[in-house]
Amino acid sequence: MKLLIVEDEFSLxxxxxxxxxxxxxxxxxxxxxxxxxEKIELYDYDCIILDIMLPDGSGLDLxxxxxxxxxxxxxxxxxxxxxxxxxxxxxxxxADDYLAKPFHLSELSVRVSSIIRRKSFQGMSQMIIxxxxxxxxAKRVMVENKELDLTQKEYQLLIYLAINKNRVLxxxxxxxxxxxxxxxxxxxxDFIYAHIKNLRKKMIAAGSEDCIRSIYGEGYKMQIA
Amino acid sequence: xxxxxxYNRINITATICIFLAGSVxxxxxxxxxxxxxxxxxxxxxxxxxxxxxxxHHQLPEIQNTKEQWIQIIKTDQRETFDIKRSIPVYNKSxxxxxxxxxxxxxxxxxxxxxxxxxNKSETETDELLKLIILVTLSMVAMILLFNYLINxxxxxxxxxxxxxxxxxxxxYAANQQALKLSKEPIDEINLLNESLNSxxxxxxxxxxxxxxxxxxxxxxxxxxxxxxxSKVESxxxxxxxxxxxxxxxxxxxxxxxxxxxLHQSLLLLTKLENKQFILNESIQLQTILVQKCEExxxxxxxKQIELLLNATDFNIHFHxxxxxxxxxxxxxxxxxxxxxGGTISIELNQNFLIVSxxxxxxxxxxxxxxxxxxxxxxxxxxxxxxIINEICTSAGFTITYQFxxxxxxxxxxxxx
Numbered sequence: 283m284k285l286l287i288v289e290d291e292f293s294l295x296x297x298x299x300x301x302x303x304x305x306x307x308x309x310x311x312x313x314x315x316x317x318x319x320e321k322i323e324l325y326d327y328d329c330i331i332l333d334i335m336l337p338d339g340s341g342l343d344l345x346x347x348x349x350x351x352x353x354x355x356x357x358x359x360x361x362x363x364x365x366x367x368x369x370x371x372x373x374x375x376x377a378d379d380y381l382a383k384p385f386h387l388s389e390l391s392v393r394v395s396s397i398i399r400r401k402s403f404q405g406m407s408q409m410i411i412x413x414x415x416x417x418x419x420a421k422r423v424m425v426e427n428k429e430l431d432l433t434q435k436e437y438q439l440l441i442y443l444a445i446n447k448n449r450v451l452x453x454x455x456x457x458x459x460x461x462x463x464x465x466x467x468x469x470x471x472d473f474i475y476a477h478i479k480n481l482r483k484k485m486i487a488a489g490s491e492d493c494i495r496s497i498y499g500e501g502y503k504m505q506i507a
Numbered sequence: 508x509x510x511x512x513x514y515n516r517i518n519i520t521a522t523i524c525i526f527l528a529g530s531v532x533x534x535x536x537x538x539x540x541x542x543x544x545x546x547x548x549x550x551x552x553x554x555x556x557x558x559x560x561x562x563h564h565q566l567p568e569i570q571n572t573k574e575q576w577i578q579i580i581k582t583d584q585r586e587t588f589d590i591k592r593s594i595p596v597y598n599k600s601x602x603x604x605x606x607x608x609x610x611x612x613x614x615x616x617x618x619x620x621x622x623x624x625x626n627k628s629e630t631e632t633d634e635l636l637k638l639i640i641l642v643t644l645s646m647v648a649m650i651l652l653f654n655y656l657i658n659x660x661x662x663x664x665x666x667x668x669x670x671x672x673x674x675x676x677x678x679y680a681a682n683q684q685a686l687k688l689s690k691e692p693i694d695e696i697n698l699l700n701e702s703l704n705s706x707x708x709x710x711x712x713x714x715x716x717x718x719x720x721x722x723x724x725x726x727x728x729x730x731x732x733x734x735x736x737s738k739v740e741s742x743x744x745x746x747x748x749x750x751x752x753x754x755x756x757x758x759x760x761x762x763x764x765x766x767x768x769l770h771q772s773l774l775l776l777t778k779l780e781n782k783q784f785i786l787n788e789s790i791q792l793q794t795i796l797v798q799k800c801e802e803x804x805x806x807x808x809x810k811q812i813e814l815l816l817n818a819t820d821f822n823i824h825f826h827x828x829x830x831x832x833x834x835x836x837x838x839x840x841x842x843x844x845x846x847x848g849g850t851i852s853i854e855l856n857q858n859f860l861i862v863s864x865x866x867x868x869x870x871x872x873x874x875x876x877x878x879x880x881x882x883x884x885x886x887x888x889x890x891x892x893x894i895i896n897e898i899c900t901s902a903g904f905t906i907t908y909q910f911x912x913x914x915x916x917x918x919x920x921x922x923x
Contacts, residue, residue, distance in 0.1 A: 291730050291733075291734060293734040293737075293738070294730065294733055294734045294737055297734070297737035297738060297740075297741060298737065300741060301737070301740070301741065335726075362726040362727070362729035362730050362733070363726055382729075383729040383730060383732070383733040384729055384732040384733035384735070384736040384737075384763065384767050385733065385736070386736065386740060387737050387740045387741075388740065435805065449743075449744060450743040450744055450746070450747050450753075451743075452739075452740070452743060452756070452757055452760055453757070454757070454760050454761065454764060455740070461802060461803075461805075461806075462802070463768075464831070464832070464835045465802065465803060465806070465835065465839060466768075466839050466843065467806075472809050473805045473806060473808065473809030476805075476809060477805070497743075497747060497753055498750045498753050498754070500750075500753045500754060500756075500757045501743060501753060501757070503747070
């Protein structure tokens with residue numbers, strides 16, 4: 283899977299490249315409008331991560347260019363302008379998703395994966411993690427031919443953990459992924475622990491290995507060998 | 508009081524006073540002059556009589572008229588008389604008291620002494636005086652009337668540009684374009700208009716400078732925050748196995764999150780104060796309320812909070828995004844400040860929305876509850892309620908806080 287990351291801030295670009303490369307994506311990057319324009323004209327990407335405010339132009343113009351050339355690259359806008367109008371504008375102009383800065387890299391990774399899956403039709407709706415197989419389209423989780431009965435939140439949690447497998451995810455990131463960021467969370471995050479516990483119980487009961495680790499109760503990780 | 512009314516009041520009072528004083532003085536001067544004239548004619552009568560006596564050595568024959576009559580009385584008194592006076596007499600034919608002017612003097616004819624009284628009626632003088640006063644008074648009245656009318660027309664036409672200016676600035680708001688008041692022929696008003704034009708232009712510039720500064724500052728802040736957050740996330744991977752590092756990273760992440768929320772909140776407050784939202788969407792509060800409660804289902808469960816929701820469906824003129832923020836903030840607050848096992852009850856109808864919840868501690872300070880950074884505990888940004896307040900203000904809703912029976916009540920009235 284090939285990604286293009288267009289972001290002018292060096293550190294942030296570097297973090298995204300590291301994170302997404304570790305999630306076995308092939309990452310290319312651009313730090314400005316002209317370089318990015320050249321790249322999108324020459325190559326096709328599965329997903330483009332696009333910052334709006336670039337030193338020599340606007341990410342929205344790149345978006346326009348892509349749409350005019352009938353490119354089907356998935357596009358996710360990341361912007362410091364966490365404003366509703368920008369979000370609506372971006373989506374109306376044909377972006378697939380919008381993420382306001384600051385965001386969690388794990389969240390970005392989930393969004394990218396979901397865009398790529400939506401864009402490609404064959405063979406991508408199946409996700410296999412150890413002995414668990416997830417049918418994304420049907421929203422069904424099977425453990426060795428036994429179906430897991432999960433609530434919506436548990437299902438979302440499983441996908442999130444699975445996409446970011448072998449990574450430590452903080453309680454914050456999990457809470458924000460599941461409940462969005464217009465909520466504020468009680469300090470103890472007990473309810474996340476409860477969800478993780480239920481998910482683990484169901485998975486173990488179905489015969490899956492116990493692959494979700496708690497990292498001192500501050501974060502969680504799905505460990506897949 | 509209008510400027511014109513005030514001006515007229517002073518002007519008319521002063522004019523009446525001056526004319527009154529003038530009329531009184533005029534009356535006395537006129538009276539004095541007329542009496543002097545009467546006296547002069549009385550004197551010339553005396554002169555005539557004296558001359559006649561000197562040349563003829565006898566009293567003249569007297570011919571009395573209606574206006575002038577002479578009485579001659581024989582007297583024994585030797586001293587000389589020369590009296591001028593006005594006395595009232597009763598006039599039978601006209602049934603009124605009239606004043607007459609008398610000159611009394613002594614003459615001697617053939618060693619005999621006579622007292623001569625020359626009388627002249629003052630009626631004519633009086634009538635003349637009356638006529639003159641009447642003319643004067645009617646002139647005064649006419650002057651006043653015309654003055655009033657002229658002033659009224661003139662002043663209202665002269666001041667019209669001033670009133671235009673006032674009307675223009677009355678509805679001026681900072682987020683509006685600078686005023687473009689027209690040039691006027693009157694210097695003072697022209698100066699006023701020019702000053703106002705340049706003032707509002709400055710206000711307009713400052714307003715936009717401040718606005719873009721706030722927005723840019725907020726946006727620029729988000730990128731470093733995004734970097735911090737992404738680096739923390741990378742560090743988590745290394746921190747595995749080191750509990751203390753995990754905790755510290757989580758604290759950094761929390762602070763990061765809080766900072767970015769704080770920025771969003773301040774930006775929102777600034778926008779609300781600047782009236783940057785147009786509230787013209789027809790929205791269903793009930794739908795939003797139900798959805799936001801549903802999103803928080805797990806939060807209610809984890810704190811064993813009982814939710815009593817009683818909402819009717821109706822449309823209201825408002826703003827979708829603001830309505831969501833309003834309801835989210837109310838719910839967040841209620842959840843945060845409800846004791847475990849408590850109750851949150853929400854009532855929504857066309858007139859009001861009441862969110863009440865079991866309090867953890869006592870009531871909040873009614874005065875301060877909606878001020879920025881007022882916090883009952885150390886969680887949260889302290890901006891939630893001031894955002895709610897600002898949203899209500901901009902939508903013309905009322906918001907009140909009550910503490911009753913260990914419950915917090917927040918009531919939003921939709922009809923102001």
